[in-house]
Amino acid sequence: MGKEMEVGCARPTGGPVGEKVEPEPAQQTLIPKEVSQMIRVGKKAPDFAAPAYHKGKFVSVKLSEYLGKWVLLCFYPGDFTFV
Amino acid sequence: MSIDSVFVHKMWNDNELSKMVKGGVPFPMLSDAGGRVGKVFGVYDEDAGVETRGRFIIDPDGVVQGYEVLTPPVGRNVMESFRQVQAFQLVRKSKGKEATPSGWRPGKMTLKPGPDLVGKVWEVWKTDMAFD
Numbered sequence: 001m002g003k004e005m006e007v008g009c010a011r012p013t014g015g016p017v018g019e020k021v022e023p024e025p026a027q028q029t030l031i032p033k034e035v036s037q038m039i040r041v042g043k044k045a046p047d048f049a050a051p052a053y054h055k056g057k058f059v060s061v062k063l064s065e066y067l068g069k070w071v072l073l074c075f076y077p078g079d080f081t082f083v
Numbered sequence: 084m085s086i087d088s089v090f091v092h093k094m095w096n097d098n099e100l101s102k103m104v105k106g107g108v109p110f111p112m113l114s115d116a117g118g119r120v121g122k123v124f125g126v127y128d129e130d131a132g133v134e135t136r137g138r139f140i141i142d143p144d145g146v147v148q149g150y151e152v153l154t155p156p157v158g159r160n161v162m163e164s165f166r167q168v169q170a171f172q173l174v175r176k177s178k179g180k181e182a183t184p185s186g187w188r189p190g191k192m193t194l195k196p197g198p199d200l201v202g203k204v205w206e207v208w209k210t211d212m213a214f215d
Binding site: 041054078 | 085086111112114131147172
């Protein structure tokens with residue numbers, strides 16, 4: 001029997017179980033690690049395309065299609081959560 | 084945008100959100116499987132596998148003017164987001180000639196930055212204006 005989970009604001013997720021697999025030691029290298037792209041105010045937002053549900057239809061939305069308009073882009077932890 | 088599929092978005096909108104908002108959600112509900120977009124925007128929580136409460140204001144040129152990121156348990160202030168958009172719109176319309184000081188709301192006074200204003204802000208802007 002599965003144990004009942006306490007559901008908070010984030011969607012419950014699974015993951016690998018059992019013995020922890022140690023990652024292989026990284027090879028010594030002089031190449032600097034790729035720095036992940038940071039969002040900066042005053043700089044362009046990275047463009048993206050994503051599937052979306054909009055007024056009864058499944059559509060594809062691309063950020064650059066909204067050039068000329070103001071965009072409020074909101075991320076949230078999951079559907080059916082509170083707040 | 085969340086990591087949920089568009090099918091889950093549809094169920095949430097049709098079965099719950101449409102009961103809170105007449106006609107349902109008026110804007111697109113975006114799906115970001117694997118948090119690929121969230122990672123680029125710095126809001127994907129690798130440990131939980133979900134996206135945090137990130138909110139980005141992007142102007143008509145595609146430039147990020149402001150953002151805010153909260154951990155999941157605390158909700159956003161929607162009116163504050165609107166206020167910020169209105170402030171950025173005013174600044175853009177004035178081509179940078181006007182600025183909105185702390186506590187600004189639509190209709191309240193703006194500042195005209197320039198040599199004449201240096202050292203004189205205290206004459207036109209009072210601290211209680213930040214709190215009303």
